[in-house]
Amino acid sequence: MAAVKPLSIGQVATRAGIGVETIRFYERAGLIPLPARKASGYRQYDESTVSRLRFIRRAKDLGFTLKEIATLLSLRHDASTTARDVKDEAERKIAEIDGKIRSLRRIRRALQQLAETCPGHGPTSECPILEALERHDRASTEE
Amino acid sequence: MAAVKPLSIGQVATRAGIGVETIRFYERAGLIPLPARKASGYRQYDESTVSRLRFIRRAKDLGFTLKEIATLLSLRHDASTTARDVKDEAERKIAEIDGKIRSLRRIRRALQQLAETCPGHGPTSECPILEALERHDRASTEE
DNA sequence: TTTGACTCTGGAGTAAGGTACGGGGTGTAG
DNA sequence: CTACACCCCGTACCTTACTCCAGAGTCAAA
Structure with a gap:
């Protein structure tokens, strides 16, 4: 398994089709986890964040508010949650x-x-x- | 014609079914004319303001924004406007x-x-x- | 190495439509 | 005359979802 090359915030933004500022905003809003940082303070992401941001974008397109999306995201990884x-x-x-x-x-x-x-x-x-x-x-x- | 008894902001609010703060807000927003004042500074209204506030409320219920309502209100009294x-x-x-x-x-x-x-x-x-x-x-x- | 693009932070601004507050003054019924 | 409700003003705050800014530091290609 090759080590995954980390992505900068700008690269993530481009891949997710979203603005850099918006990503930082989502971070503050708790919609995406706090990323690792380089010594310089630069955020380092991997593909999973891109997925998560796309998830957010699609849910938004379906009319969910950010608050509701936060719920959806938490449901997603809580083992006790069911499809129900x-x-x-x-x-x-x-x-x-x-x-x-x-x-x-x-x-x-x-x-x-x-x-x-x-x-x-x-x-x-x-x-x-x-x-x-x-x-x-x-x-x-x-x- | 008897002199019309002026209404306080609270009385107008009650009659129009709206909050006192909201009336002051509409005043700032230019949706209602600046009222006369008593020596004490108290605002003095007449029934026409109640009408106007009800107009605003109904238009709001029909989905008009305050900005659109301002347009409607200005259309209402501009002689050069037609029903069209x-x-x-x-x-x-x-x-x-x-x-x-x-x-x-x-x-x-x-x-x-x-x-x-x-x-x-x-x-x-x-x-x-x-x-x-x-x-x-x-x-x-x-x- | 230089240059230009990128990133960092904290904070402010935007739109819409109000609501709330604090620290006063006023009006009036009893 | 005293309560007590009402009114004044300016300002701050609320929600949603960003967006922009300044001033400073960093990264990578040529």
């Missing part, structure tokens, strides 16, 4: 996404209805969108 | 929401697929979710 735990986390996230989608749809519907009833010409005083936003404004003489 | 301008803004927002929904659905699909293929029991080493996140990790001996 990971699946639960994924399903929780799916439910959360569903909630967001529902909420956006509701908003969309409301906005759509307003836009549909708006003639799209004439003064703002006849715009149902503004009217709706002003609804219940009784005592108002407007500013 | 407001409608455009609403439609732009709808398109933006559609983009968000599409993005969330894409994420959801990916996550769902992973969760479906996960047996939900056994060690994490057989969890396809983690596997997917680790994909392309060739040289990795795992940390």
Whole structure:
């Protein structure tokens, strides 16, 4: 087995497709282990860190927050964790996404209805969108 | 016409269903006009501010950012604006929401697929979710 | 050896939308 | 007149996920 050639932070950044500053940020955030250091203080990484950073990137793309990713990472190497735990986390996230989608749809519907009833010409005083936003404004003489 | 009894910031807050601090924040943000002051420095509002704050709250509920709300508010009282301008803004927002929904659905699909293929029991080493996140990790001996 | 690219640290800044706090002064009911 | 709730201001702090900076040291190729 050949000794593994250590990687600099810049090399890791390039391989993981991420910025150098971001790696240091993740280190502070506890998402990646503290790396070995050369006498000069330079960080030394191996490929496993590249993997881990890619893991983080993909999880982020799936909408996980860094906090959730930290959980996922800890689940990953805890021997007492089962696939069930990971699946639960994924399903929780799916439910959360569903909630967001529902909420956006509701908003969309409301906005759509307003836009549909708006003639799209004439003064703002006849715009149902503004009217709706002003609804219940009784005592108002407007500013 | 009877003189309108001025409202304190707390009364306005209660009526608009919003916090006192938030009102001061909106004032700094330029979303509401600078109010009159009593000799003591106390802010004095009238009902129109309550209306305006409710407008802001509803627009916020529809997913508009404070910046967009500022635009909406300025459109509202600019005589040269037409209903068209407001409608455009609403439609732009709808398109933006559609983009968000599409993005969330894409994420959801990916996550769902992973969760479906996960047996939900056994060690994490057989969890396809983690596997997917680790994909392309060739040289990795795992940390 | 020189040069240029890279790395180190700690701290500040960004966006959004507030929330909280401390140390005062004020308004008003009883 | 005394409580006590309310208001003032400025500033700091919160969350998320970075991003940038200065000033200094280091590494590697030519």
